[in-house]
Amino acid sequence: MDEAETGETGEDEEQTDDSEAVAEVEEAGKELSDDSDGGMDDDAMFRMDAYLAQIFKDRKNQAGGETAQSQLVLFKLRVLSLLEVYLHENSAEPEVLMVYLNLARAFVNPQTAEISEQFGQRIWGILQKKILKAKDFPRGGAVQLPTLESLLEKNLKLASKPLKRKKSAGNLSKKKQSAMWKRHKMIVSLAQDSTFWILKIIGARNFSECELQGVIDIFKGELARYFESKTSQIKSDFLTEIYRRKPWIGRHLFGFLLEKCSSAKLEFRRVEALDLVIEILKSMVSSGNDESNRSASKKTLKNHLQKLSHLVKELATNMPEKSSRRAEVRKFCGKVFRYVSTYDLTKSFVKYLTPEAEAACESQLGELYLNFKKVER
Incomplete structure (x- = not known):
């Protein structure tokens, strides 16, 4: 047996010992957490530490001794178990x-x-x-x-x-x-x-809007990196979920998002981001039927109408070559047209389009755009 094989065997045995120790510690932590529903005082915490120490002592006696590495791991496991009880309380x-x-x-x-x-x-x-x-x-x-x-x-x-790839990564095993x-x-x-x-x-x-400006700026910076950097691996689904859970963030970023989406140099980012636009738009435009809700929603949509119109123009004049992306663009434009026509803003929307932009919409969106324009009349 050569040195490499010896090293692997030793590592496997040590991992097994650690695994068994982890199992015992987790079981002890579970029991103590269950018992601590009524509260755990300092004495109970010390008793727990002594209990954990005994577990590790037993493990040491069974193994016939420990390496410095395994001793360190077991010590850290003791600390984690104490932290777990603290967090429970x-x-x-x-x-x-x-x-x-x-x-x-x-x-x-x-x-x-x-x-x-x-x-x-x-x-x-x-x-x-x-x-x-x-x-x-x-x-x-x-x-x-x-x-x-x-x-x-x-x-x-x-x-x-x-994920940072090391130069030696190509030599690593598949495992x-x-x-x-x-x-x-x-x-x-x-x-x-x-x-x-x-x-x-x-x-x-319940921070004030002014106090939350720092949070908005953080998201604005991350959104800018998302559009400008190929290396950014932040998922659009993750951003969409943030805006869904916290609509106030999306509302503050909507204008900035429309600008970035319109001027995006990376086509795949622009198409990806269309879901973000729709998610925020849904949260901004109320589905309520009463007049006050409808009036507020119309005002909100009208405030962003020019930027929305500009985005549709950019999409139509720079239609992606990939069929899947073209389908995403058409789906997005269809949703925007429905929102705009629902609030009787079709005429205002079309006014923001130049003749060249209108021609591009008719050419690339076809019936989708022509049917939308009919509402204007």
């Missing part, structure tokens, strides 16, 4: 933000995956179950908006970050390449879930 406390930040940093750190896959999975589980998808979240005046803005910006950048992709997807998923969580905390504070 204090999910609404401002300090949870600090716990979240450190756990997220640890998970994103490449060394975490190198130390132990089970250790990384343990961090992931705590982040998801005890923080991001917990019933409660940090509240109160101690949660500072600048802190939330900083976390929001970092997570949006992380969600848009492409290791698959593991890299899986880890990258988990990091992106963490960034997306964290974004929704942070926005939930911000929403609960």
Whole structure:
């Protein structure tokens, strides 16, 4: 047996030991969490630490000794178990933000995956179950908006970050390449879930529109990178979901989005972004039938009519070559025409089109545009 084989065997055995330890720790944490519904005092926390220490001592005796690496992993697992109980009891406390930040940093750190896959999975589980998808979240005046803005910006950048390929990546086995992709997807998923969580905390504070300008600026910057950079990997579905959950963000960005979409140099970005436009448009234009709702919706649509008209003109005069993208453009234009005609703004919309733009619409959109124009008459 050569040195490489010995190294692999040792690693597998160590992973197995770690895995068994993780299972025991998780079971202990579950029992203690169940018992802690009535509250856990400091003495109980110390008893838990002693209990965990005994588990690891037993593991050491069974294994006949530990490597320095496995000792470090087991120590970190003890810390994670204590954090898990703390989060179970204090999910609404401002300090949870600090716990979240450190756990997220640890998970994103490449060394975490190198130390132990089970250790990384343990961090992931705590982040998801005890923080991001917990019933409660940090509240109160101690949660500072600048802190939330900083976390929001970092997570949006992380969600848009492409997978960095090392020069040696071509020499990696398929198994290791698959593991890299899986880890990258988990990091992106963490960034997306964290974004929704942070926005939930911000929403609960009832900040004024003026105070929220920093949040709007962060999204505006990310939207600009989305249109201008090929390397941005932020998903349009993710942005659409943000606007669906938090319509106030979309309303503030709508004019900027229309401008960026109209002037986009990357065709695939422009076509992708059409779903964003429709999602925000839906949230801005009320479906209510009463006169006050209809009047407010018409006013909102009218304020953006010129930019909408310009976007349709850009789409018609620069129709994509790919049939799938052309279909997306036609579908988008059809929806815009329906909104415009519903609020009796067809005449105003057409007025913003130059003769060249009208000719392009007739040529590329055909009956879709001609039927829309008939409403004007």
